[in-house]
Every structure is written in structure tokens, then in C-alpha cells.
Amino acid sequence: MMDDAKQSLVQASKPVIAIQGLSKSFGDLDVLKGIDLTVMKGENMAVLGKSGSGKSVLIKILVGLLKPDNGFVKVLGEEVADLPARELDALRLRIGFSFQNSALYDSMNVYQNLAFPLTMNFRKLTKKQVDDAVMEALEAVSLADKHNQMPSGLSGGQRKRIGIARTLILKPEIMLYDEPTSGLDPVTSTEINELINEVQTRYNTSAIIITHDLTCAKNTSHRVAMLLDGKFSKVGKFEEVFDSDDEQIRSFYNYNFIS
Numbered sequence: 001m002m003d004d005a006k007q008s009l010v011q012a013s014k015p016v017i018a019i020q021g022l023s024k025s026f027g028d029l030d031v032l033k034g035i036d037l038t039v040m041k042g043e044n045m046a047v048l049g050k051s052g053s054g055k056s057v058l059i060k061i062l063v064g065l066l067k068p069d070n071g072f073v074k075v076l077g078e079e080v081a082d083l084p085a086r087e088l089d090a091l092r093l094r095i096g097f098s099f100q101n102s103a104l105y106d107s108m109n110v111y112q113n114l115a116f117p118l119t120m121n122f123r124k125l126t127k128k129q130v131d132d133a134v135m136e137a138l139e140a141v142s143l144a145d146k147h148n149q150m151p152s153g154l155s156g157g158q159r160k161r162i163g164i165a166r167t168l169i170l171k172p173e174i175m176l177y178d179e180p181t182s183g184l185d186p187v188t189s190t191e192i193n194e195l196i197n198e199v200q201t202r203y204n205t206s207a208i209i210i211t212h213d214l215t216c217a218k219n220t221s222h223r224v225a226m227l228l229d230g231k232f233s234k235v236g237k238f239e240e241v242f243d244s245d246d247e248q249i250r251s252f253y254n255y256n257f258i259s
């Protein structure tokens with residue numbers, strides 16, 4: 001849980017993501033119906049919503065993989081929908097994606113998995129610069145001793161950590177976590193939640209955390225945004241959002257809260 005001092009520090013910072021009046025439909029299906037959301041520098045925002053509510057569509061619009069029908073989306077000061085391809089690539093480099101399945105390359109060891117995105121994007125780095133960056137990212141996720149290991153020899157939680165380290169190596173300003181605790185036992189989930197907070201403190205990143213896991217949302221986010229019927233019905237501190245008589249919010253809470 002975030003303490004109040006940290007909460008007010010974040011509120012006083014500037015927005016890194018600003019969404020206004022965003023809508024997106026596929027044929028007759030209106031997925032996003034005019035949503036507004038602001039994520040501040042240094043803020044972890046959990047985005048909650050039922051399966052099919054449009055969380056992935058929102059993330060895809062944020063990184064320019066889908067175009068909005070209406071509204072505007074500014075990420076790190078850039079209006080995403082208007083960006084030419086080269087500038088969109090540059091913007092994406094400032095955003096770290098942590099996918100559900102960790103998406104590690106099984107034929108590469110941990111070191112190679114981390115070095116790969118770095119050398120692909122920054123071809124002039126020396127071997128020492130790459131080594132240092134890999135080790136710093138591995139230390140950030142407390143797995144420096146695993147650099148020689150193949151992904152198949154890692155536990156589910158370790159794979160998630162390495163996936164996060166591989167994202168951190170590019171020093172992103174925004175982290176996008178897609179169901180970071182899915183498929184993990186409660187102890188490992190707690191470790192990942194702690195890691196998300198450590199990443200935020202160490203790198204002063206902002207994050208959007210898409211999750212069904214309310215313990216994760218509660219313990220990692222400054223604010224949560226609840227996507228219901230194509231809109232953010234409530235955005236605020238975890239307790240504020242769930243201290244609600246709204247039947248859909250109550251039912252989401254009762255269905256998803258584990259501990």
C-alpha cells in the first residue's frame with residue numbers, strides 16, 4: 001500500500017499519459033466509449049476490468065498499434081495517433097512492455113535474452129557497456145546469479161523477473177505490465193508486486209498495470225481505474241474505488257479478491 005506522502009508527491013508531478021474522450025469500436029462493438037485518464041510521472045496506475053472490457057485495446061492505442069476513432073492520447077508529450085513511423089519507434093523505445101508470458105527467447109540464455117534488445121537498438125555499445133547494463137538489470141530483479149541459465153531452467157516467477165529485467169535494460173520511462181501475477185502462486189505474486197514497487201522507486205518509472213489480481217492492484221498502485229461498459233467508471237485510490245455501492249464494482253471485487 002502506498003503511503004500518503006508518496007501519494008501526494010506523485011500527484012504534484014506532471015502527466016506522462018493523458019487520454020481524453022478516447023473511443024474505439026470494431027464494427028458494431030463499441031469497446032471504449034469516451035474514456036479519460038491521466039497517469040502522472042512516478043505513478044503506478046492499475047487498470048481493472050472484466051475479460052473483454054477493452055484493457056488490451058487501450059494499451060495497443062497507447063503504443064500506436066491501434067488507431068483511436070475519436071479523442072486524443074498523449075504519451076510522454078507526443079500525440080500518438082499523429083506520429084510518423086520513425087518517431088513512433090522512438091517513443092516505443094521509451095516504453096517497456098512486460099507481457100503475460102514473459103516472451104523470453106528459449107534458445108538464448110538469460111544474458112543473451114537481456115543483451116539482445118540492447119544491441120538491436122544501440123549497435124555502437126561496447127561489450128563492457130552491454131555487460132554492465134545486463135548485470136545492472138539482473139541485479140534490479142535480484143537474479144544476477146542466473147545470467148548463464150537457459151529460460152527452461154527458470155521458475156515461473158523467475159521468468160517474469162527476467163522478462164521485467166529485459167524491459168528495464170532500455171531504461172523505460174513508462175512500464176506496461178500485462179497481468180504480471182497471472183499463473184503465479186501467492187508467495188511469488190507477492191515478490192512480483194514488491195518488484196513492481198522497487199522498479200518504480202529505483203527508476204522513477206510510471207506504470208500501467210493491467211490485472212485481474214486485486215491484491216496486486218492494491219499493493220502496487222497509487223490509483224486504480226475501473227473499466228466498466230467502455231468507460232472508467234471510477235478512478236482513485238483502491239479503497240475509494242471499491243468503497244462503492246455500484247453492483248458491478250461490488251461483484252468485480254467479490255469475484256476477484258483472493259486475500
Ligand SMILES: Nc1ncnc2c1ncn2[C@@H]1O[C@H](COP(=O)(O)OP(=O)(O)OP(=O)(O)O)[C@@H](O)[C@H]1O
Nearest residue numbers: 026027029031049050051052053054055056057058
Ligand atoms: N482487432 C480487433 N478486431 C475486432 N475486435 C477486436 C479487436 N481487438 C479487440 N477486439 C474486441 O474488443 C473487445 C476488448 O478486447 P480486449 O482484448 O481489449 O479485452 P481485455 O479487457 O484485454 O480482455 P482480457 O482480460 O480477456 O485480456 C473484445 O470483445 C475483443 O474481441
